[in-house]
Amino acid sequence: MNFKYFYLYILVLAFSCSPKTTIQPEDNKVATPVSLMTIGNEEVYADEFLHLLSKNRSFLEKEGTISKADFEENFDLFVNFKLKVKEAENRGLHQTEEFDREFSMFKEDLIKPYLIKNSLQEGELMKAYNRMQEIVKASHILLQFPNNATREDTIAVFRMAQKLKTQAEEGEDFNELALNHSEDPSARENKGNLGYFTALQMVHQFEDAAFGLKVGEISEPILTDYGYHIIKLEDRKPNPGEIRVSHILIRSQSNDPVSEERILRKVSEIYAELQKPESVWEDICAQYSEDQGTKNTGGLLPLIGIGSVIPEFERVAFSLNEIGEISPPAKTPYGYHIIRLEEKRSLPQFEDMEAMIKSKILRDSRSTLIQSQVTSIQKARYQFLENETLVDSLEAFFDKSSRNEAIEKIQKTNLSNRVIFSAGGEERTVQDLFDFMQSSGQVVRVGNRNLMSAWYEKFVETKLNQAEENDLASNNKEYQLTLKEYRDGILLFTLMNENVWQKALEDSLGQVAFYEEHTDRYQWKERVEAIIVKMSKDDFTSSVKRFLADKKYQENLVSRLENTFLNDNPLAFTVDKDVFEMESHPVLSRAIANKAFQEIKANNNTYFVLLGGKIPPGRKKFEETRGKVIQDYQEYLDQSLLETLKSSYIVKVNEEEKNRVYELVTKN
Known part of the structure; x- marks a missing residue:
């Protein structure tokens, strides 16, 4: 997230950092709204305060109450927030091109969860994920339309599909029907058998029909962009998830029987070699595999799931059960594979797959279907x-x-x-x-x-x-309040950036003047020169201690220490040399002030400390404390801005409404 927008979010929610609050929703009564307060001539209502107060709170926990002091603190912060927004509006900050651009960008994201399209899309995502819990095996017969098909052509294809369905239901072999009638080119090889697949691997009409069948059931003719399909469900079972395998590939030329026989003998000998206890898979893979992309990495392939690779390879790979198990040679169109199982993973959680599922849905015909449903609902509404x-x-x-x-x-x-x-x-x-x-x-x-x-x-x-x-x-109150929250947040950020944060950073004269007026804030306590050695490896503790024990604090001591030990063992210890305030330092605060060398145990670590000269308390130089000065100067500018706003705008609080809100947020 852009830092500016992160900071904006923190600002908008700043006043809701008190203990958890339980806010009971108000009864759904039609009544004239009563303002919580007025700022200038603008009325501010309780629902806005409640909306912001409830951010990141648990509404149902019994302990989620808020004290009167916390409530008053949050209410004051809300008043300050609204004062700044009012000032930003009076300065016209909501009428700039930059505001329009940023607010439009926020608005585009904020509205998405409220849209009809989003709820339908979420339903499709969950339906696809639920289907992914299973894999189904199906065969099909495809009947296509002739070019420039007429209505009569379409009806004729549909009737032929119905006829084939009837023949199959009356006992004729479905796969033989596919071989003789299907216009899917692969039917000549697979007799219509598509193997196993899961959601999002077929066009959605085909998927809907297949997942809606019982094992052995034959579908009505299903229309897709390819034509009419008759589908028979062969099997369904739990999704085995994903696996990672490695393989050794020996390519073959199936049109040459002599070459094929020689290759088959070669792959059989490789398989036999792998059965020997002393064999090393990676070495044999590097020596014999003809997959140039993987032979030097042990034949390792990316994770695969059902339907993601050719069926011949998939069938063998998913038949392996134990990590390290090696398959006999398996024939595919690419040649002969010997496959080893490397890893098994169950299907990831929905949150981990959501982006991938959404991407696939938005790329296939489901997106058109969703938009059609959205349009129908919108037209009626x-x-x-x-x-x-x-x-x-x-x-x-x-x-x-x-x-x-x-x-x-x-x-x-x-x-x-x-x-x-x-x-x-x-x-x-x-x-x-x-x-x-x-x-x-x-x-x-x-x-x-x-x-x-x-x-x-x-x-x-x-x-x-x-x-x-x-x-x-x-009409949607939640969306209205969320939109207003971000609108006001952008205005708040712009006002604060111009009058507090950026001003404090750029106003060097103002920084110095503030520093001179508040030097009492920027004082050193008593300090001491010190070398602090934090040991990382116990093996060197004794040696380092012997080296330092008789030494006094010196400027060149750190380089001598590092040259002695770290050239050969760079991780043995770390060294910190500086001037420190002993009282506030986590290690030096445990030290004896007048002892030059000492060993200190803190936070399960060993430290060696060499103390040098002491420096009495005194004023910090501006350069030494500039960061703290800028921070304090920002707080001063913020308070000055608020004081100006409180004198410029009349704030009238409706105490009766405020008390009602307090009772509402503390009701159990």
């Missing part, structure tokens, strides 16, 4: 009314002309100002659609659709999204 006759008329113009020509022709008629649809209480005209087409910056994929249809669909989608956003902003 926001009373979508469409002028279908007008839409048909517009499509006719675009069928006969280019985009610009069609728009120009329509604009010469009386259609431009006619309402094409209404949603969320707002009417949209044909001209609104044209303006959207010319200036929205949207990318629209036309595909097989009419140009007008594609743009009109995107226009409807955009305006329905706006209707949903407007509805949330008007």
Whole structure:
């Protein structure tokens, strides 16, 4: 997260750092709201205070109460927060381009959890993850449509699919039917057997149908972009998760029987060599494997799951049970593999897979399905009314002309100002659609659709999204409060940055003046010159102690010590040489002040200390304490700003409402 936005988040939540509070929701009563306080001419209501106070709190724990003192402290912080926001607004900080840009960015992220699309998307993510708990084995027969298929062609393919389903259910061998009728090219080799797969490895219509079947059951004809499928579920079982294997590959040329026989003898001899107790897998792999990418790394392959590699390899790899177990040679289109099991992992938790699942869903046809569902819900919720006759008329113009020509022709008629649809209480005209087409910056994929249809669909989608956003902003209290929280937080950050933080950093004259006025804050206590040796390895403790025991504090002693021990053993110890305040130092505070050399045990570590000259208490130089001066100067500027604001704005607190809020947050 950008530091600025992290700091902004901390600021907005700053006043909610007191002990946990239990806040009971108010009864859902329709009543005229009563303000908690007024700042200038602006009324501030209790729900905003409660929203911010409840951040990161447990509402249900019995011990989550707040004392009167804590409540008053939080309330004062809230008043200060609102004063600063009020000042930022009066300075016009909410009207700048930078504010608009930052608030829009926050708003885009904040609204996502409240949208219909998000809840549907979350449902699809969880459905996919739940399906991933299983793997299914299925066979299918694919019937495709002829090029430029007519309606009659489509019906004929569907009837043929129904006929094949009936034949299979009446006892004919499904895989023989697939061999004879399926238009999937792989059916010649696998007789329609697709092997095992899990969620997100097939198009979603096929997946839905397969996972909805019982073992042995045959589906109705399922339509996908490839044609009609008849699916038979062969098996289903728990997902074995992921495995990591290594392999030795000997490539083969299946069209040469003599070469094939020689390769088979070679791989058999390699396998026999691996059975010997003295054999080393990595050495044999490096010597014989013909997978140039892995032979020098022990043949190690990435993690694989069901459906992620070719079936011949997968079947053998997942049949291995014990780590280190080696398979007999397995034939695949690439040649012969000897496979060793290296690692087994169960299916990760949903949180670990969520990003991957979401990425796959948004890339496949499920995303279109989700958007279609969103649009349907939005149309019902926001009373979508469409002028279908007008839409048909517009499509006719675009069928006969280019985009610009069609728009120009329509604009010469009386259609431009006619309402094409209404949603969320707002009417949209044909001209609104044209303006959207010319200036929205949207990318629209036309595909097989009419140009007008594609743009009109995107226009409807955009305006329905706006209707949903407007509805949330008007009627969803939680979203309103969250949006206001971040809006005010941006204003607060900007005001504080200009008047406190950045000002304190850049105002060098102000820093010095503040330092001169408060020198009593920047004083050294008694200090001492010291060398502190922290031992890291016990083996050297005695040697280092003997070396230091008869020494006195000297400027060159550290280099002599390091040259003696660290050249050969750089991790034996660490050395710290400086001027320290003994009283506050975690090690020196345990030392005897007048003893030159001493051994000190602290925090399970051994330290050797050499004390030098003492320096009496005195004033710190500005350069020695500049960081602390800037910090104090910032606090001073903050307090000065607050004092100015409190004298500039009249704050009136509704004590009755404030007491009601206090009772609410302390109610068990």
